[in-house]
Amino acid sequence: MQHGKRQSGQSPIRLIIADDMMPIREYLSMVLSHEADIQVVDAVGTGAETISRALDTHPDVILMDLEMETSRAGVEAIHTLTDNAPGIRCVVLTHFSDDDTVFAAFEAGAIDYILKDSSAAEILEAVRAAAYDMSPIRPLVARMIRHEFRTMRSERASLVATLNIVYRLTPSELGLLRLLAEGKTKTEIAEFRHVESSTIRTHVGNILRKFGESSVKDVVNRLQKLGIFEIFVSDKANK
Known part of the structure; x- marks a missing residue:
């Protein structure tokens, strides 16, 4: 059935x-x-x-x-x-x-x-x-895991740790990271979302705390290395 x-x-x-x-x-x-x-x-x-x-x-x-x-x-x-x-x-x-x-x-x-x-x-x-x-987050993370399990077995400890953090991101936070990965500035994102720049800075601070990082660039690089953004784009293109 x-x-x-x-x-x-x-x-x-x-x-x-x-x-x-x-x-x-x-x-x-x-x-x-x-x-x-x-x-x-x-x-x-x-x-x-x-x-x-x-x-x-x-x-x-x-x-x-x-x-x-x-x-x-x-x-x-x-x-x-x-x-x-x-x-x-x-x-x-x-x-x-x-x-x-x-x-x-x-x-x-x-x-x-x-x-x-x-x-x-x-x-x-x-x-x-x-x-x-x-x-939109969890199925994509699941697909990422299946892919990484086959191709990056030696890096699975890092993947699990990152997955646990991604799982706890809100859709808004994940969307913000995607925009930052596309090269948007905090000011541009604030204008796009029709919010104050201080609101975006607060969200970024929350994301950095969740990942235990001090740099947005480090967080974005970490997610790009695991293919999260590429999988997200691929999923939308197939719908």
């Missing part, structure tokens, strides 16, 4: 929660089932159960723990579902403690990840963004 792009006003987002810890399953089920636009169709504790229930019920989104009955159960489930039910969007649930496993999940076909200690609002945002394809 192939899922098309969801539209606002459609039936609730059908969700499966996959985590081997019952308290986490129960908490997520409780929080998410209270939302009118989300239907929790199942909560399971193994990768094998996830595959079986997903192929039976065809959810829109799966929140997928990576380490269940085995350390790679989630990755293997994502790979199987990507091959057999590509319309199902898998969002990784992780403590982000094992870089290799996270890389493997994105290579297998995951489109996003969310930290297990994220707020309920952040988890809801991730589920909705996955269902509606409304987040």
Whole structure:
């Protein structure tokens, strides 16, 4: 069953929660089932159960723990579902403690990840963004990871660190970095966005703090080296 792009006003987002810890399953089920636009169709504790229930019920989104009955159960489930039910969007649930496993999940076909200690609002945002394809950042980051995993294996530690920061950028901050990468000055960006220059300087300061850098040029060079801007442009050109 192939899922098309969801539209606002459609039936609730059908969700499966996959985590081997019952308290986490129960908490997520409780929080998410209270939302009118989300239907929790199942909560399971193994990768094998996830595959079986997903192929039976065809959810829109799966929140997928990576380490269940085995350390790679989630990755293997994502790979199987990507091959057999590509319309199902898998969002990784992780403590982000094992870089290799996270890389493997994105290579297998995951489109996003969310930290297990994220707020309920952040988890809801991730589920909705996955269902509606409304987040331009995470799918692009996932594509970047799949590409980098194949071609820059030796640099994956740097990639993971940068990914974790990019994930926390707001769309406005990412857009600002793209404009700076195109050679726009802060004054030009302020005029383009119809805001004060001081507002742009504040945003730049926030970005520098997130990256732990003192120079915008260093941040832009770092993202360009990982291909984030090129992937973003390519994605827009294909739409």
